[in-house]
Amino acid sequence: xxEDKIKKLVHKSLQALGIEGESVSLEHxxxxxxxxxxxxxxLVHAKSVGMNPLSLAAGIVRYIVLKRPPEIERIEVAxxxxxxxxxxxxFFTESIAEILRHAQDFGxxxxxxxxxxxxxxxxxxxxxxxxxGHLMSNAIGESVSRLFEFQGAEVKRACYQGxxxxxxxxxxxxxxxxxxxxxxxxxxxxxxxYKSGAEAYEADAAAKxxxxxxxxxxxxKSDERxxxxxxxxxxxxxxxxxxxxxxxxxxxxxxxxxxxxxxxxKKTVEEFTGQGVFEKSQGAIIFPGEKHLPAPGLxxxxxxxxxxxxxxxxxxxxxxxxxxxAKIKYDKYKYDQSVVITGNEVNDYFKVLLRAMNLxxxxxxxxxxxxxxxxxxxxxxxxxxxxxxxxxxxxxxAAMEAMVHKxxxxxxLETKExxxxxxxxxxxxxxxxxxxxxxxxxxxxxxxxxxxxxxxSGPYLQYSYVxxxxxxxxxxxxxxxxxxxxxxxxxxxxxxxLERLLPRFPxxxxxxGQEYAPHLVVTYLTALAAAFNSYYAKNQIVNAEDxxxxxxxxxxxxxxxVMKNGLWLLGIETSxxx
RNA sequence: GCUUCUGUAGUUCAAUGGAUAGAAUAUCUCCCUCCGAAGGAGGUGAUGCAGGUUCGAUUCCUGCCAGAAGCACCA
Numbered sequence: 001x002x003e004d005k006i007k008k009l010v011h012k013s014l015q016a017l018g019i020e021g022e023s024v025s026l027e028h029x030x031x032x033x034x035x036x037x038x039x040x041x042x043l044v045h046a047k048s049v050g051m052n053p054l055s056l057a058a059g060i061v062r063y064i065v066l067k068r069p070p071e072i073e074r075i076e077v078a079x080x081x082x083x084x085x086x087x088x089x090x091f092f093t094e095s096i097a098e099i100l101r102h103a104q105d106f107g108x109x110x111x112x113x114x115x116x117x118x119x120x121x122x123x124x125x126x127x128x129x130x131x132x133g134h135l136m137s138n139a140i141g142e143s144v145s146r147l148f149e150f151q152g153a154e155v156k157r158a159c160y161q162g163x164x165x166x167x168x169x170x171x172x173x174x175x176x177x178x179x180x181x182x183x184x185x186x187x188x189x190x191x192x193x194y195k196s197g198a199e200a201y202e203a204d205a206a207a208k209x210x211x212x213x214x215x216x217x218x219x220x221k222s223d224e225r226x227x228x229x230x231x232x233x234x235x236x237x238x239x240x241x242x243x244x245x246x247x248x249x250x251x252x253x254x255x256x257x258x259x260x261x262x263x264x265x266k267k268t269v270e271e272f273t274g275q276g277v278f279e280k281s282q283g284a285i286i287f288p289g290e291k292h293l294p295a296p297g298l299x300x301x302x303x304x305x306x307x308x309x310x311x312x313x314x315x316x317x318x319x320x321x322x323x324x325x326a327k328i329k330y331d332k333y334k335y336d337q338s339v340v341i342t343g344n345e346v347n348d349y350f351k352v353l354l355r356a357m358n359l360x361x362x363x364x365x366x367x368x369x370x371x372x373x374x375x376x377x378x379x380x381x382x383x384x385x386x387x388x389x390x391x392x393x394x395x396x397x398a399a400m401e402a403m404v405h406k407x408x409x410x411x412x413l414e415t416k417e418x419x420x421x422x423x424x425x426x427x428x429x430x431x432x433x434x435x436x437x438x439x440x441x442x443x444x445x446x447x448x449x450x451x452x453x454x455x456x457s458g459p460y461l462q463y464s465y466v467x468x469x470x471x472x473x474x475x476x477x478x479x480x481x482x483x484x485x486x487x488x489x490x491x492x493x494x495x496x497x498l499e500r501l502l503p504r505f506p507x508x509x510x511x512x513g514q515e516y517a518p519h520l521v522v523t524y525l526t527a528l529a530a531a532f533n534s535y536y537a538k539n540q541i542v543n544a545e546d547x548x549x550x551x552x553x554x555x556x557x558x559x560x561x562v563m564k565n566g567l568w569l570l571g572i573e574t575s576x577x578x
Numbered sequence: 579g580c581u582u583c584u585g586u587a588g589u590u591c592a593a594u595g596g597a598u599a600g601a602a603u604a605u606c607u608c609c610c611u612c613c614g615a616a617g618g619a620g621g622u623g624a625u626g627c628a629g630g631u632u633c634g635a636u637u638c639c640u641g642c643c644a645g646a647a648g649c650a651c652c653a
Contacts, residue, residue: 030593030600040596047633079597080634125653166652258653284651305581311651318653348582348648374584377646407616425616436602437591441584442646449603450590453616456602463616471613478613511594523592526601530618537609537618556613578616 002071003037003507006085010039013063017056019045028504035076035084036500042081053081092495093551095503097485099558107505107565111513113152118333119145121341122250125162126237127171127194130244131383132376132445133343135393139434140373141341142250142571143518150569151513156253156333160325161241163234164259165318169215170197173207175229187240190233212313219262219315244393247427249571254332258321265324266316268360269309277359283312287319287356304352322353326364337367339516344372344440371516374442391445400426400451404578407453413577421578425459428572432458435570436522456526458572461563464529465574467536468560475542475553482553498531499555505562509569518570525566532559 007024014024029038042057049056057077064075064083073088099106121141124134141157148155162168174193175181177200200207217223218230245252269285272278278285289304309320316324329338342350350370357365376383383390404422413421433451437443443450453459475482504524512520541552564574 025594027594027596029597031597034597038597043596043633053633082597123653162653282650286650305649308651313651315651317651321653343647344583345647346653349653351582375647404616433590441591444590446590452590452603454603455616456591457616459616460602463614467614467617474613515594519592523601526592530601533617534619536613540613542613577614 001506002087002091002503005069005071006037006039009064009067009069010041010060010083012067013060014041014045016063017049017059019049029082029084032497032500034078034082035074036087037085039083039085040081042077042083046081057081057083087495087500089495092499092503093485096499096554096558099502099561100483100485100554103561104565106561107509108150108152109506109510110152111510112148115148115153115336116156116334117145117148117153117337117339118156118158118254118329118335119148119339119341120158120160120256120329121145122245123160123162123342124241125167126234126241127163127168127190128237129191129390130241130393132391132393132396133383135248135396135430136373136376136434136443137341137343138245138248138250139431139571140371140439140518142248143431143435143521143569144339144341144371144516146569146571147509147513147516147518147521150509156335157250158254158256158329159252160256160261161238161258163257164219164262166211166215167194167198168218168230169211170194170201171233172214172218172226172230173197173200173211175233181229185232185236187236190236193233216313216315219259247397247423249427249573254329256325256328261321261324261328262316263324264327265320265322266310268323268327269316269320272360277356278309281306284308285310287352289352289355292355292359304355305348307349307352309356319349319353319356323357323360326357326361326368330364335367337369338364339369339371341371341373343375344442345375347372371439373439376443376445378445396430397423397426400429403453408578411577417577421575424573424575425453425462425578428458428462428567429453430458431570431572432461432522435518436526438517438519459578461525461529461567461572462574462578464532465560465563465567466576466578468532468556468563469576471536471541471556472553472560475549475556478542478544480542480544480549480553482550482557485554486551496531496535498528498535498559501528501531502555502558502562505566508566512569521566521569525563525570528559528562528566532556532563 003026007026010024010026024039024041026037026039029035042053042060046053046056054077061075061077061083068075071087071091072085074086076084078084119141122134122138124130145155145157171190171194174195174197177196178193180189180193197211201211214226217226221227269278273280273285278287286306286308289306292304307319308317310316326338329335354365354368354370357368378389401422404425405418408418408421429451434443436456508520508524512518539552541549541556543549567574
């Protein structure tokens with residue numbers, strides 16, 4: 001890549017000047033008028049060699065110019081001592097040709113070839129709603145998975161579902177009290193059942209006691225009548241989730257359940273109790289976090305606290321189950337890396353958990369990476385099924401689809417097509433709004449404002465793609481060739497922003513993959529779409545009379561390729577019309 | 579109370595320690611005789627406060643203020 005070429009060049013000239021620089025930092029200047037690449041090495045080293053940055057920069061440039069490759073048109077010293085590189089027309093023309101050659105593979109790299117990765121995400125709980133928080137986890141997990149795949153890794157997608165535990169007992173208690181016995185109840189009925197159970201748990205001590213009993217019975221599968229109720233509810237939930245995954249474009253390779261992790265988790269904890277890992281305390285088995293330093297490599301800071309792994313009823317808690325899960329995952333798939341995506345409210349648990357795992361399954365702990373995202377918060381506060389202000393994924397998608405349909409009214413399309421477009425645009429808009437910010441911070445979700453169809457949005461990207469496609473269709477009917485990319489005669493003038501952004505896609509992919517940062521892809525694609533739209537407004541792309549038209553068509557085609565590949569990384573589909 | 583995270587235009591988000599802090603939205607102007615106006619061009623508008631490190635700080639360090647999450651048998 002040209003990036004490495006320039007870095008080496010700078011490095012060599014530093015050596016020639018007797019400066020031992022470690023790594024050369026090369027960046028794209030924020031302001032495109034400052035060139036395509038820029039380095040601050042002169043500013044960094046000026047002091048150590050006792051020169052002023054400007055004359056050092058000039059010295060470096062003198063060396064570089066001697067070995068200037070054809071891709072670089074111009075090098076200049078600017079500002080306080082930056083060295084700016086301007087790439088040549090030939091470079092951009094060749095880049096367009098390269099994009100057309102690689103097509104759907106453009107942007108891929110082989111950094112992770114041979115690596116096996118398991119990514120766990122979404123993790124909804126059967127018996128409860130699939131809400132916008134799960135949507136968030138899903139969008140991030142799917143995108144992270146695709147970033148791994150785009151870099152050559154073999155990825156298995158996993159979903160871990162809490163089909164057991166107190167929340168299930170609450171729902172089953174609700175089912176009993178609402179006399180839901182037959183199997184023809186809906187997901188809404190189940191939601192109601194959970195809600196009434198959760199309410200009773202808070203308000204009614206006797207009911208609370210019953211639920212704890214139920215929890216134990218469900219865990220032990222000891223009551224046949226309860227089992228039937230439980231299995232029916234679980235089934236309805238899981239089928240409902242599958243429909244949502246289909247819409248979201250996720251296909252899980254593995255479904256793990258808490259009901260299967262508990263036993264192994266419990267056994268593991270018991271095995272390591274009194275071995276300096278877990279210990280008994282107040283009738284429960286705990287991991288005394290205060291006695292252990294955080295595991296090496298974990299996000300530093302802060303001590304650990306003690307957590308209960310097996311409660312005084314003898315049931316494994318979330319923490320013990322998570323240990324069991326790690327083992328089960330590895331038994332199924334010998335991963336090199338296991339990524340677990342959750343909301344950030346469990347950060348502290350995970351720190352403790354990973355420390356315990358480090359003692360119990362050191363090899364697995366080393367391969368596990370916890371990636372936490374912020375939570376979706378409503379302007380009115382936190383979502384809670386008890387309060388009843390939960391926004392379900394289904395209702396959000398439906399509301400978005402309705403808005404798309406409204407926009408599609410004047411379009412002459414079949415209803416079936418419109419439905420498909422509505423789904424693609426609605427899901428794309430939602431995913432964009434989730435992925436546009438860096439993973440980690442909370443998102444205040446305002447139903448009316450957060451998801452936009454205009455400006456900085458999913459549909460903005462999809463729309464620019466549709467437009468470009470429509471231009472290409474016109475070019476085809478006018479029989480304008482475009483596969484042989486030649487620079488416009490007469491040099492073609494100053495490269496446009498569009499031409500300068502297109503070749504950067506592989507760099508964006510690489511960095512986004514290394515940093516688990518889909519938002520870098522979003523930011524890039526948004527800038528790219530803006531560049532295309534601007535280009536589109538200023539230039540007539542298709543013109544049979546104009547000999548430079550084929551180049552502009554090729555450029556348009558290159559844009560559709562990069563946009564489509566980029567959107568794929570985000571888990572967003574494209575449509576030919578909208 | 580303790581621990582962790584977060585404070586950037588009215589609002590929602592960007593900015594590997596770098597150049598004039600970028601977008602979008604809202605608001606105020608323009609642009610469909612021209613390949614899709616879900617678009618384009620332009621105006622107004624921001625780094626919580628106080629110190630420190632640095633040639634250079636939105637970014638790193640300290641203190642304060644504000645918000646959020648977590649802190650033993652829920653997940």
